[in-house]
Amino acid sequence: MPVFDFSGSSSETKEPVCTYEVFYSSQATPDPDHPVLVLDAAPGGLKHHTSGAFTNPSDRTSFEYKTEEGSAAADILKIDARFVSLLKWLGENRINVRLSGAETAKGYAVYKIREMAFGGGSKLSAEDGFLQFMIERLLASEAPCADEPDEDAQEDGDSMKLTSIQSITDFLTCAGRTLPDNIRLWARRNLAVARSGEVSAEERRHAQHALSIMLNIQWKSNYFQSIDPDEARRILDEELYGMEQVKQRIIETIIQINRTHTLPSYGLLLIGPAGTGKSQIAYAVARILKMPWTTLDMSSINDPEQLTGSSRIYANAKPGIIMDAFSIAGESNLVFIINELDKAASGKGNGNPADVLLTLLDNLGFTDNYMECMIPTVGVYPIATANDRNQISAPLMSRFAVIEIPDYTPEEKKVIFSRYALPKVLRRIGMQDGECVLTPEGLDMVIELHRNTSGIRDLEQAAEHIAANALYQIEVNGETSVVYDAARVQRVLA
Secondary structure, three states: OOOOOOOOOOOOOOOOOOOOEEEOOOOOOOEOOEOOEEEEOOOOOOOOOEEEEEEOOOOOOEEEEEEOOEEEEEEEEEEEHHHHHHHHHHHHOOOOEEEEEEEEOOEEEEEEEEEEOOOOOOOEOOOHHHHHHHHHHHHHOOOOOOOOOOHHHOOOOOOOOOOOHHHHHHHHHHHHHHOOHHHHHHHHHHHHHHHOOOOOHHHHHHHHHHHHHHHOOEOOOOOOOOOOHHHHHHHHHHHOOOOHHHHHHHHHHHOOHHHHOOOOOOEEEEEOOOOOOHHHHHHHHHHHHOOOEEEEEHHHOOOOHHHHOOOOOOOOOOOOHHHHHHHHHOEOOEEEEEEOHHHOOOOOOOOOHHHHHHHHHOOOOEEEOOOOEEEOOOOEEEEEEEOOHHHOOHHHHOOEEEEEOOOOOHHHHHHHHHHHHHHHHHHHOOOOOOOEEEOHHHHHHHHHHOOOOOOOHHHHHHHHHHHHHHHHHHHOOOOOOEEEOHHHHHHHHO
16 A cells, blocks of 8 residues: 655655555545545544544554543554545645544444534634535546556635635645546646746736636546436427437437436437427437537527637637536536537637537547547537538538438327417416317317428427416406407417
């Protein structure tokens, strides 16, 4: 096992002895059965909320604390691999902490660490916010690889946000190898720039801004839990009426996760008339995958730089939309919903914005010009929508599993209007059953008036119009129940 000097001191006569072993865990919520670390303490020696500091004298790695008789020390027996660097940081800075734990057969199991006020007082320190932020991030991360050395032991290097140089420095020290290798090395280089007195103030500002963006993102592993096909079907049924073949195709595509525990090789491209529920399907898939989602509206993007960001050589440089999406989501695993892929502009001579998406879709990593770093994209699942497949390039089409979304039949539109669209509006505006009644002939007229429209958006507008008219008749004209037959529907909607 590696040797760590928590106090930062050295002994010329005796090498420090590491008393603990490292165990590897991905447990997100620590408790006595799944602790952060285990101390070797005599029964009754450590109590719940014991205060002290981590140290590493020349003969043991331990936690020193006060007792009624004076002071005592408990050797550290085991540490979750994710927390090795954090405990090293706590020890090097002689930070007083309060431990919450419980006596077990294997030792005193610590499952919570809080920072104490300077001098060991009982009041928690204001700096405890950073420690708790750090602990939450480590618990949400995957354990570092067991067969890799902990190089960080020798390297220099509202919700809590990392913005100051000090907080960024402390985070890098504590995060250790829980960060992806390329991001950890990139962060050290940028931290050196941000601290340097040999570069311009503008360069330092850009480096610090980029660090703040990158390190406030939780970089997760590419392991995905299995999905429940019944739950997936229930979610799709909630969002979409009918279209059984479409739902079946979607589940067939994403069910691959159950065997590979990685995202499918191909994203989804939903092609169909406007108003047929393509965006709703995309949101439903994000719910099924239990991932946050972000949207890219390709019809409003006419320059590839909007996606890739601008170079730091410019004073007003900034990251691109894709990097912003990671930052807003706060994590690397998310669903990218790319709206109107067929309306991507050809650009202003700088290239086609749609072609920039190719690296994102290949899951090989995306490079943002401002960040100057390859962003891991193995946790990105793209879902695109389009009306006309002929306007999409062949390279883009080849990155997707294409699903055609048909328009609704007149009978399906009847069901959607009478069971979903109109009742939804009536509930929203507080109307009671019986105040607005639509006869079968009135329903036929609604569908007839919209026979040349695709999708259900116009039907939803018709439901709003009818409900508003019924409310007016009741509130202004004193009617108690408004019945809409074919003639009345035609008068209202024509």
